Amino acid sequence: MTMERLCGSGETGDAAASGVVKDGVLRNVSGTDNLLKYTSAGEGLKTLYDTFVYGVKRNPSAECLGRRKSIETPYEWKTYKEIQSEVAAIGAYLASLGIKQNERVGLSGKNAPEYLTAIVGCFYAGITTVPIYDTFGETECKYIMEQAETKAVFVSSDNASKVLEWGKDVASLTKVIVWGEPSKELLENETVISFEEAVKLGKESPSEARAPTAEDLAIIMYTSGTTGMPKGVMLTHEALVATCAGAESYFDVNGYKIDHNDVFMSYLPLAHVFDFFSENLFLFLGAKIGYYRGDQKTLVDDIGALKPTFFVGVPRVFERIYKRVDGMVQSGSGIKKFLFNHFFASKRDAMAAGKPFDKSSRLGDKLVFSKVKARLGGNVRIICSGGAPLPHHVEEWLKVTMCCPVVQGYGLTETCACSAVALPDRKEQIGTVGPPTVSLECKLDAVPDMGYDGSESGGGEICFRGPSVMKGYYQKAEATAEVLEADGWFHTGDIGKIVEGGCLKIVDRKKQLFKLSQGEYVSPERVEGIAAKSPLVGQIFVHGTSTEATLVAVVVPSEDAIEKYGGKEKCASSEELKAEIVKDLDKVCRAEGCKGYEVPKGVILHAEEFTPESGFVTPSFKLKRPTLKKHFAGEIDAVYKSLSS
Incomplete structure (x- = not known):
């Protein structure tokens, strides 16, 4: 017997935002009959x-590709x-x-x-x-x-x-x-x-x-x-064209007609699937692609000159914007701080009650939030975050302040980047990555060792199947067989649940858990996401081992903390800053419901940012845990010894 259940309200305009669960498989409601392989132009476009x-x-x-030669010149x-x-x-x-x-x-x-x-x-x-x-x-x-x-x-x-x-x-x-x-x-x-x-x-x-x-x-x-x-x-x-078809369908369903007037900012690495796919998609849609000058320090200037209408980024980019603006607000005058906080709370509550972003606080948008939006050029129509989960507080902040829809997407290189995307102005989709795109179907596989039973609410490993899935790993048949089943299901290694609206919510990572000496399992990514809320933390790497009962963390202090403690060189050796960070991590983590063993008890300060050039993070700013563990091994051991003495 076939069991089919529509996940979502089914109201006008909502249908394509919903997921359909049929015999344990989740699809976008627009792709329940057949997964999409071709764009609206038909089967003639195969490559x-x-x-x-x-x-x-x-x-x-129409203008296609553009660049500018210097900070003083316009885009050509x-x-x-x-x-x-x-x-x-x-x-x-x-x-x-x-x-x-x-x-x-x-x-x-x-x-x-x-x-x-x-x-x-x-x-x-x-x-x-x-x-x-x-x-x-x-x-x-x-x-x-x-x-x-x-x-x-x-x-x-x-x-x-x-x-x-x-x-x-x-x-x-x-x-x-x-x-x-x-x-x-x-x-x-x-x-x-x-x-x-x-x-x-x-x-x-x-x-x-x-x-x-x-x-x-x-x-x-x-x-x-x-x-x-x-x-x-x-x-x-075929895989990439199918993914273009899924993205095109998403834009159409949500009323975003893209043409030669739209502008995409290219700054994420073209060697990463997120940007590679995005640029090829915008070529198909006939939009403009403008390039930054290759220097992250002048990226804001390039954005201001280009004035993109679509902006994609990874969480690290948006966390920087959030912390910079929040720092300016908190250090501003009393009246500026009051106005920001007042309109922020008012708009947040209105959006939570179901009002569209552009009708939730028109006065607040005009007086306060338009200035925040101007940091991305002022013309952005939609913001999409991908590459890693966006911390809830940053997502909420962006949705309130950017005066445009902000959505999370989810995908992997192995699924051509765009596997699921949340829908704009859907309050129940905050914290989710939305339903699958119409070129993929999804199921959850049980992971008993971690307590996930594979049910919608119980969670399991996210698996995708469809035309957007990779062919395999080049010259690595064994590695391919580990993640790609004979019937086409690709195992992502991410743990998710299916929540209201037929949406995926990423809750864990299958391979990132470690067990402490008392037998408790810890998800470092979860702790890092929560710890990042601390105004003292710029970046953080959380480490634990089966021989110790506590966590330690390597912390890159925030720019404000570095400035407060006398610059990079001084703050790196500041015992006072270490103590303040440990205290604030305890406060932030416990406020989010962390158990005592999930709160880092020792801190190592590192003054230089984790960058791809340093080798500590990937180009999408995911932590390279083995590299970090090896580099800081001596300091980690020293912290554990001091904690046990």
């Missing part, structure tokens, strides 16, 4: 090259037609090098118009792309180039010398194509050619597009990984 051409045809003269744009010409030239040049269809070409560098042009140029030639994080060191970079047998690599000029050095022993590598401002010395190397010269040669000797098929690999995306060497996730054109 990401097809979706790009479709975007060009929508409006060839190339049209879709101009980018299409460069794409064809790059494709022709790659073909002239003898690179065959389905062979691999690498790409590494900060986001830039040339980066995306090269990606689509590879699609033109039927070549598989292999993005490589520019924060990877020699070991990872060389490993990827050798395993993928890259025939050529596109690279930014600031990254070129090291990639050239690391690639000299890679037998397959024959050409390094450099964008930016390569030095004269660099260009004297016969292996190196500038991006502009490659375009010129491609235009001089054009060739027909070698159209890929839907089953061909569009990309082998090497996950930055929190443990071990990166794995190459194989994503087909």
Whole structure:
């Protein structure tokens, strides 16, 4: 007997926001009959090259990719037609090098118009792309180039010398194509050619597009990984087009018509699936993509100049905005602090009662929150956070202050990034990642060891199946078999529950638990998310072991704490700051219902931010726990000894 239950209110406009549970499988109500494989343009668009051409045809003269040269200059744009010409030239040049269809070409560098042009140029030639994080060191970079047998690599000029050095022993590598401002010395190397010269040669000797098929690999995306060497996730054109279809359906259902007037800010790494997918999606939709200048310190200036209408980010980005603005409010005048807090509480309560964000506090929006929204340029229509769970207090703060819908998305590299997205102005979806997109279905698998029975309310490991799921890990059949079942179900390793509205709520991580000496299990990510509420904490890594009964934490103090305690050098050795942080962590954690053993009892101060360059976090700012544990091992041991003495 088939059991089907609609999760959601079923009111007008709500149906597509709901999930349907049928025989233990959750689908978006719009995808209950068949999972979506194609966009609204139909079955004619089977690859990401097809979706790009479709975007060009929508409006060839529309602005496509833009950048600005300095903080004083405006954005300069190339049209879709101009980018299409460069794409064809790059494709022709790659073909002239003898690179065959389905062979691999690498790409590494900060986001830039040339980066995306090269990606689509590879699609033109039927070549598989292999993005490589520019924060990877020699070991990872060389490993990827050798395993993928890259025939050529596109690279930014600031990254070129090291990639050239690391690639000299890679037998397959024959050409390094450099964008930016390569030095004269660099260009004297016969292996190196500038991006502009490659375009010129491609235009001089054009060739027909070698159209890929839907089953061909569009990309082998090497996950930055929190443990071990990166794995190459194989994503087909079919998978990525299906994901575009799911995102397009989401926009349509929620009334967001995207066209050439919309602007997307590119600053998250193009080597990460979140940005890679987003940029290809916006090419299909005919929107503009503007690039930051590669420096996080001037990102706010770039955002102000670009004025994006869609803004995506990872929690770390939004936590920075929250802490910076909150710090300004708390240190401001009494009247400013009163007005902010008054309108914040009033708007929050109105939204909790079901009022839309734009009708909850029009006066507060005009007097107070419009100034917060201006930090993202003032034109943002929707904000989406992904890459990791967004702390509840930050999500609530963004929804109140940003004067636009704020939603959480969920996905993995293995599911093309966009697997579930919460719906705007749905109070019951706060703290959830919404229902699955229409290109995927979901189920929960029991994890008895952790007390999850696989039921909707009891929770279990989140599994996805559908056209958006990866083909597998490149040359790693055993690793693929560990997570991908023969019938197509992919095991995410995340623990979730199905809550009101047929939405997924992420509650745990299967592999991140550790057991303390008294037998209690602790989820470090949960504790870190709660601890981040402390105004003294900028970043935090929580550690525990089966030989100790307590937790310790490595804390990067907040900017305000660093300033208060005399700068980075002084605060790193401040026993007074350590004591204050331990006290505040106890207060914050217990206020959120943490047990005593879940509260860190000892703290190690680290003055420098955890960045991808430091090796402590991935490019999406997920903690690299083994790296952190190894680096701080001596200090962790010392803290445990002091706690036991």
